[in-house]
Every structure is written in C-alpha cells, then in structure tokens.
Amino acid sequence: MSVTPPAVHRFTEPTPVFRGRIKDDPRSGHWVVPRRYRLHVSTACPQGLRVAVTHSLLGVGDTCPLIKLPAVPDCADGGHAALRPLYEAGAHHYPGPALAPVLADDWSGRIVSNHAPDILRDLDRCFGDGRAPLYPCGAEADIEAVERLCTHDIDEAAQRAGQADSGPAERAAALRLLLCALDELERRLDGQDFLTGDQLTAADVTAWATLVQLDTVHRHHLDADAVHRIADHPALWAHARRLTTRPSFGTHLDLDGIARRHRAACRGLEAAGAAVRILDWAAHARGARDSRRA
Template identity: 65%
Template structure:
C-alpha cells in the first residue's frame, strides 16, 4: 500500500507541545521499561487523543497490566487542566504552574509522569508483553501508519476546521474543503473492497482514521454548510468502514458522544452552521455496550 503524506510536518491535531516525553524502553537499562502493574493511563474519552489511547489500550488487552483512570469530559481545574493530575505534574516539574493536561502515562512506582505525548504513549503501550493480541504498529507498516496519521491531521482535522471557520475568507474555506474532500476520496479508494487500511489487519492507522471520522461528524460538521456535509457523506465506503469499526467492542464501548458534545460546546467559539442538522452516522445505534457511554 502507498499513501503519500500531504505534508512532511507533525500532525497539527496533536495539540500543544508536550512537557514530558519519556519513553518506555525494551529492558531495565532504559529506566522506564514495559512491565506489568507499574504504569497507569489517565485519559478522557471525550478528548481525541484520549479516545485513541482508550481504543488502543483495549485492542492490546492491557486492562490487567496497565490500568486506566478515566477523567471527566470537561477539565475541572481553573487553568483548564484536571485537578487530579496536578500532583503528578508538580512531582515531575518543579514549581509547575501550567495546566495539568491529559492524557498522561504515569509511573505508579515513582508517582511521576512518564509522558503526556499521546502518539509516543500509544507506541509504548504496543511494547507491553501480552498474549493473543496483535501489534498496533506491525513491523514493516510504520511508514503507512505515519502517512495515515499525517493525512488525518492535515487533510481531515485541520482542513475541516478551516473549511468551517466563519471568520476565514470564502476562498480559503473553499480551498480547505477541497483538501478535505480530496483526502476523504483517497481514503475511500483505499478502503474499497478492503476491511482495514494496512495489510488486511487492524492497526493504529485504523484507530487514527476512526477517531478523525468521529470528530468530523460530531464536531467539525457543525460548522460546515449542508451542501459540504452532503459531499462528505458521499464517501460510502469510508462511512461503512466507520460504522463497522464502531460496532467493534474496542471502539464503540469508548464512544462518549455526550462528553464529546459537552467538550465541544465548552471550548468552541465558532458559529454553528446548517451542517449541524445533517448527521452522517447514527453513532449510538452502532456502538456496542451502552450507547454514548464509555466503559468505566
């Protein structure tokens, strides 16, 4: 499979630069190494980075070896962070005054943060010992997965946000919509007749695309006009793929539709457009478990 990235830049939807970039090595000499019952994930499934990690964690079968602390959809700190995470941040950064942001991978042995950089965390979870669960980053598919990450960040997340920006020039909005539709078209062609994006197996690329499609229909759609949403919905193979993954227990059980909506309403300052009334998928109807409620 060949997927060419739209731009050789880090995905813009990753958010602000992380403060902690520790990595789990493959043995004890690294300081932090992948061992059961030492680490803990702290995340909100209403956050796209947290949703990716929750799905990946479940696909890897790590419930027993790396527990998860689920955080509320809306941060409860006065600074925009999560109050429960502040002790971890203060333990790792002297006189830390910034927001205690999620997601976080912490070390229960030391009470400190290993990383708050979600892409690294997902790759490090893939290093945990386990049986009966395939890797999210199979050898030989790294470049494909990275290309999908870039396409989702640049061609879906960023493009959809610019296309729905009420304050942008109409020409710029139209150009951004063209980028979005071109990206969706490329992914649509790849998925025609295929179950997954890479080598016929479920990988981190599928987690990345599924979360981007969730956000496209539940967040970005609200700021697009109805005609733009109809053009987005015309990619039938892509939305059938999203519907199929939502029915997978590792995906649908973490889909907190109410939390995503509240998080969007709490942070968005843009104007709602006609596309808000044109939902593409009935996500709750296809999700496993309690519709709209993540597993706790």
Template identity: 65%
Template structure:
C-alpha cells in the same frame, strides 16, 4: 531516570510536554513491566480516545490501568485537579494547567509522557499474550502516512473550512483538501476491511477517531452542502460503522462527553451542517451492544 519537559512553562502558561519513553529492558530506565504504569485520559478528547481504543485492543486493563478524567476540565483556566500532583512532582514549581492524557509511573509518582503518539507506541511494547500489534513491522510508513492524512487532510482542513470569519476562498480551498483526502481514503478502503495489510492497526484507530471528530465536532461548523459531499464517501462511512461495532472502539466512545467538551471549548459559529448527521453513532453503539448480548 529523570524526565525533563521538552517545552518549559512560558508566559502563556502552556503545559510542558513530557516525552519519556518506555524501553524494552531495565536499561531504558522505564521498561515495560506490568503494574508499574497508569494511563490518565478523557475519552472526550481525541488523543484520549485513541489511547483508550489502543489500550482496549492490547488488553492491558490489568497491566496498565486507566484512570478516566472528566470530559470538561475541572480547574480554572483548564486542566484536571487529579493530575496536578503528577505535574507538580515532575516539573519544579509548576503552576500551569495539568492537562491529559498522561502516562505516569506509579513507582515514582511522576509523569513518563504526555505525548499521545509515543504513549500508544510504548503500550504496544508491553508483554502480553496474543501479541496483537498495533505497529507491525513493515507497516510503519503506511501508519505514519495515514496519521498525516488524518491530521492535515481531515482535521486541520475541516477546521479551516469551518472557520468563522475566514475568507470564503480559503474555506473553499480547505474543503477541497478535505474532500480530496476523504476520496483517497475511500479508494484505499474499497473492498478492504482495514487500511493496512488486511489487519487492524494503529492506522485504523487514527482514522476512526478522526471520523468520529469530523461528524460530531467539525461538521457543526460546515454548511449542509459540504456535509452532504462528505457523507457521499460510502466506503469510508461503512468502515466507520464496522469499527464502531468492535468492542474496543464501541466501549470507548463517549458521545455525551465529546459534545460537552466541544460546547465548553468551541467559540465558532454553528452552521447548517450541524443538522445533517452523517452517522447515528449512538444507535450504532446500542445495536452492537445488543448483538453482543444475544
């Protein structure tokens, strides 16, 4: 089965998006068989962090190994040198950036997918004992709704609210969207351990990663008043603490890598909110690690 990039190289030297899918049997070309596929990701990247947590929850270390990429790309102009052979084998005369995350096929030496949401759904198809499911039947619409809320109502809204040089009215409106979204998620989590059907699903991965980014990256560009209002959602941040205590979440959290990636990419202005940390993620991780040892 050949893989065709959906977005070919442009004058902007953008990386093509590969969206091959892993099916449930040999007829799909790429089917869910152990020891054939490999994940290449950086846990400093939100997409990579999502995949790392999902991979850990599914227990796929032996069946689909992970190759970790550095937090800061090591190629001029972006991209990872370790991924270049895969891109060159998968896209004819490829000269653009070799970006992660990537799901590759060890049998062919080519890329299956660079589309993180597809990859996580396909990992959920791998045969395994225990049958933890990140996308249980009947909960697809709930998970998709959470994904939209996190992308549009938190991440994009936080970026607009902290945009340097933006119109103050636009920043205020974006902050209102952010706070409204956090409030709706707060209400959903009141008295609940998880977001959907009292079980851990991909929705929880999505929200936890989004909250990590909100506190470690986007907060740095917000004023102190905004951060205090964000921190006031007690159920939401208590939920973030609980998720961080889970081994699959805790082991994937690379705070130093997230900081280095942010410093290497961000050209925005630091605001007073940078000094108002909502959660002490490092202490949470250390405390959970100590509890596991006892």
C-alpha cells in the same frame, strides 16, 4: 526540571512536553513492569479516545490500568485537577494546564509521557502480550501516512473550513484539502477490509477517532453542502460504522461527553451542517455495549 508549557488552542491538541519512553532495558529508567504504569485519558478528547480504544484492543487492563477523566476539564486553564500532582512532580511549579492523555509511573508519581503517538506505540510494543500488533512490522510507513492525513489534512483542515473569521477562499481551500484526504482514505479501502491491508492496525483506530470528531464536532461549523460532500465516501463511513459495533471501539464512545466538551470549549458559530448527521453513532455504540454484555 524546566519545562515550557505548550500553547493551548481551543480546537487543537497541545504540544507535548513529556516524551519519556517505555523500554525493555532496566537501565533505561522506565522499563516494562506489570502495573507500574497507569493511563489517564478523557475519551471525549480524540487523542484520549485513540488511547482508550488501543488499550482495549491490546487487552492490557491488568498490566497497565486506565483511568477515565471527566469529559470537560475541571480547571479554568483547561486542565484536569487530578493530573496536577503528576505535572508538578515532573516539573516543579509547572505553569501550564495539566492535560490528558498521560502515561504515569506509579513508582515515582511522575509523568512518563503525554505524547499520544509515543504512548500508543509503547502500549503496543511493551504490553501487547502476544496480541496481533497494531503497529505490525512493514506497515509503519502506511500507518504514519494515515496519521498525517488525519491530523493535518482532516482535523486541522476541518477546523479552518469551519472558522467564521476565515475568508471564503481560505475556507474553500481547507475544504478541498479535507475532501482530498477523505478521497485518499476511501481509495485505501478499495478491495480491502482495513486501511493498511487485511489486518486492523493503528491506522484504523486513528481514522475512526478522526471521523468521530469530524461528524460529532466539526460538522457543526460547516454548511450543509460541505457535510454532504464529506458524507459521500461510502466505504470510509461504512468502515467507521463497522468499527463502532466492536466493543473495543463503541464502548468508549461518550457522545454526551464529546458534546459537553465541545460546548464548553467552542466559541464558533453553528452552521447548517449541524442538522446533517452522517452516522448514527449512538445506535452502533449501543450495539457494541450489548455485544459486550452478551
């Protein structure tokens, strides 16, 4: 199998190169079998955090085990040494970094997928085991709209707004895009508990992981005024706070790991926004861990 490795940027997620799907039909190659598949994630990475939270919400630890990788990749190319055999098995002499998250097939020792959105949907559809679905029928368009907002209009815009080598006009435009996206999420929470209605869905998981990244990583490269404007979305940040107190969310929040990953990969300049904390994530996460032990 010939695979072209993705271009890896220090701040953006790599382009996935394995896009297998889990199906119900045994003729498909990858069909639903308990404990056949295994997830490998780093919760210091936003995509890995989404997968870990989804895995907990669905309660699928017995049917699809989850392995947590180190916060900071241990290979010089930004990959994880533990994943290298899986990448080599899937693409002989694979030249790129062995990146997480990965859904692996224990039967073949190969990767099914390293595309987080597909992994999340397959977990929900194939292994949910009667739990309330995170991708309920009829909510697909709303969930995808929130995912686009979080990926393109929040995460990528925050990166551009904080880049020291961008011009003032470019940074201002990126900040406007970011604030407009936050405004849209704020409007979605007007009069309802969750982003797509009265039920927690994958949209809430995605937005929560995005806000974690925004407050713990991106704000370090923004000025204080920008961070105060970002914080001026009370319903949205209150929603993030409530979710963090849930064990399925807060117990996966590795703030030290996120900080170490950021320091290891980031070459940007720290700005005044670094001193402006929006949420006390640690306190809410401790509450979630105490709740799980009780």
